[in-house]
Amino acid sequence: MFDNFPLWPSRASATAGNVDALFIFLLIVSGLMTLLVFTAVIYFAARYRHRKGVLAEQIQGSTPLEVTWSIIPLGVFLVIFTWGAVVYFKSRTPPRDATEVYVVAKQWMWKLEHAEGQREINSLHVPVGRDVKLIMTSQDVIHSFFVPAFRTKQDVLPGRYTVAWFHATKAGTYHLFCAEYCGTAHSGMIGDIVVMEPAQYEAWMSGGSNGPLSTTGEKIFAELGCVTCHRTDTQGRGPNLQGLFGKPVLLQDGRTVPADENYLRESILDPGAKIVNGFKPVMPTFQGLVSEEQVNALVAYVKSMSQPGATGAKSASNGSPEQSGSQVQ
Amino acid sequence: MSMAIANAIVQPVEREDYLNKEHGIGSWLFTTDHKRIALLYLISITIFFFIGGFFALLIRLELLTPAGDLVQADTYNKLFTQHGMVMVFFFLIPSIPAVLGNFLVPMMIGAKDLAFPRVNLLSWYLYIIGAIMMLHCMLTGGVDTGWTFYTPFSTAFTNTKIVEAGLAIFVAGFSSILTGLNFVVTIHRMRAPGMTWSRLPLFIWAHYATSVIQILGTPVIAITIVLVAAERALHLGIFDPRLGGDPLLFQHLFWFYSHPAVYIMILPSMGIISEIIACFSRKRIFGYHFVALSSMAIAVFGFIVWAHHMFVAGISLYAALVFSLLSYSVAVPSAVKVFNWTATLYKGSIHYDAPMLYAFGFLGLFTIGGLTGLFLAALGIDVHVTDTYFVVAHFHYIMVGGALMAYLGGMHFWWPKISGRLYPEGWARLAALIVFIGFNLTFFPQFILGYVGMPRRYYQYPAEFQVLNVLSTAGATVLGVGYLLPMIYFLWSMRYGKRAPDNPWQAAGLEWKTQSPPTTFNFEEEPVVTWEAYNYDEIDAGQKQEVKVVG
């Protein structure tokens, strides 16, 4: 709105419209309610101002009235609840083929790595019109990834991944804030989300990177000796990781867990927590031996082993034809 | 024309009362009289109110400009942390129960004192010990975790005095528990003959509900503090993921108390509003039983909504769904009360004395604050506005616009009873107006700031947020003046105020049948109650009740 006196945040994502719609509905409901109460209070206060000789009329109450003004608000609240829940579910359920960006938060900066390999600090370039999924973790304390223009916010926790997603609809540069107090420079832990038209974005992407994240992950996989036990045949001391991601895994104790990002991460850092059925608990822990970024790369690599047509190494972790056509070295 | 002045009867002779019965500091520090203890609390919490207010002033001054240029980042972090800790634990939670509750609960039910007067004194001692520990902590380095002291930041990433602050709050927490315990036993066991549950003033119902929360909720924050202190001191891993722990466990334990805590802060104020509106409309509260029941409902429901503070913290979608739904259930009884108070005004005979002006202010501001709670309980909206100034505005509307206004209203209403003096009505009405205007100017812009995206606990911010921040700071200055005025004229009135009659407002309630100020044992003989609460029809029609009273 006004530059120095913003009354409404920019709307730059699909979710933003949904959130704003509910917000406006709430503004109307609240406005009406406030008007009702204020008018009643002011009117009664004036109309029934004490007058000499006029006594107040003692009214006990009215059960029908009580029931009415309990049920009607409850009804309105349930409508708000349902609407809010629908918006929430949509905004917190990433679509299947979203482009992935790994985020590592630390005091007091944001480190981002695109699946294609581009690294950014305190900024994130994305194209208009694409679903982007953020896979986030923290190196130290709890942070929170907040982009007001997208109406999206998700706490970023140490020790596990949390996920957020958005679909940018308008080109521009938007604030990125840390929204969970994290120490001295909490208010300095800000950045820019740069939403570009697709052509501009391709140009930016070709500006150089370290190669796809999954390739980096493959290198680490070899360097750390993972490939010794996690072979692609049945001879390995560890489970074959081909096609593992996204499938259910049967554990020794009979439980079945989904092989999601958090499972992969835990398997690297705390392998004893879940032993796969039929395997011995011999995997050493890599806690302290790998950085968060390296874990992200390994996770991206293991995920790439489940991509359709993946032979294990060279394909990007996002299966769209456009992407695999523009490999970056 | 002030009712009090109109009803004033000058007392020519100074009578013995609880204030002049004994003299000397010892008679105050070792008293077991609930009224003296209430005044000890009054002095203590007022001091902490101004300490917390001073921190708020510095915060708002810093936020006048986008850059962090008044204080350093670490200092700012300590300012908002300590503002929160002091205001929540050392002002708001004790305030109404420990001052007005202590003073009035026994008198309102016709008792000579609370059930456990010495436990009451212990309660104040614990408050003072906790307060001194907190002061020492703040003066020797302070805390910078936010009043919510989330892990692992508070356990493993900050060097400030977490353990000391935690222990101070732990001790103060036991003060709160003992007050609640005392009230529940008193209300159950010491009501005068004829004072049935349905004849209790709504102030008592409100304090009963509050006490239930204090009793059941406070021990959970106590044990959480113990765990955090142990983790820090011994490098344990209960909440630290690097050592196998879970930071979300802390959040659940913390909010399990801290959400009901906000009802500890608002329920007593609702009790005050019921008393004031009844008196200054000259009629009983509309829907007495529903208002009483809704106090209890708020206390119960308040315990099952805590994770609405954690919608973006990493809980499952389904957990979020449950807590959002339950949060709307809490809103219903609060709305019902607002409607009942408004309905009480209908066909009343309304006086505009200062206590009533504060009550009007409460009705407006609590309505707005409560409605914004609906926004926050909506999952889709909360994702955007949580951890922003929207939340800050919401809780200040309730705690300051609601609870603090009601507290001031109550202090004005019962001041003649407490001090035996009348406060200057003109100044009081002016102060109420200044507080209302200052408050809205301070906190309404913050709703906008929150929606446009300014996060909480930020000491520097993007330039486009400045105008809204400047408006907020301007309002804060006005608000500060509004709070200073009562301080000044209440003190003034103790020396120079007109002497108050026993019942300046011709109010219903057993407390008004005692002397102003009351004698140490309140009633010479135990009253026998044969009338309903808020019998303003009988009072205004000039009938006397069948009870032996003093004075």
Added chain:
Amino acid sequence: MSVQTSVHQDLHGPELLHHFADPQQQRNAVSLGMWIFLATEVMFFGGLFCAYLIYRGWFFGDFAAASKSINAALGGTNTAVLICSSLTVVLAIWAAQTSRRMLLIAMLVLTMIFGLAFLGIKGIEYRDKFEEHHVPGASFSFDHEPIPGHPGQYANPQHAQIFFALYFIMTGLHALHMIVGLGLFTWLLVMAWKGRFTPAYHTPLEIGGLYWHFVDIVWIYLFPLLYLIDRHP
């Protein structure tokens, strides 16, 4: 004035506090007060139990391994000691109700001896843990400890440390409550010695007894939860 005082005294004993209307009201109030206080204690320990149950659910094997290393025999003995002490408390109250002053004093003393025995055995357990480096902190070690029922699997030391942290905090808090209980009973003993308790008035004994029973019940939950995870004879 003095005539009024002595007449006043005849109506009730010296124990009636004047803000109460009569001894019955005082007794009811004091009793309700203690029950409410115990409710706060339930919530206090409850937070700890909650944290414990969650971690035990997540790290069952590691917790079982850690639990194996604490001495169930000593813990069991302590359970028996506390149950006996609750019996002596009940007998003490009965003694007061039937004007048996010497029995009352004997039972109070016996209760306190049991309490001290409990603390002594606890001290032995703590000392053992200290020597085995199972106390959380810098010198903690729990390497290569097998998980019961899972040959070849070893407990995660970090998770085991969480067990021990909760073990020490829970039993330590409980022991603290025992110490307070001993203090309480010392005072009750002094009052009993002075002959203050009669069949008509022995409320302090009753509420002291309530507190003691509560501390006993907390232990009865602690013992199986902490000492008997996945134990087989």
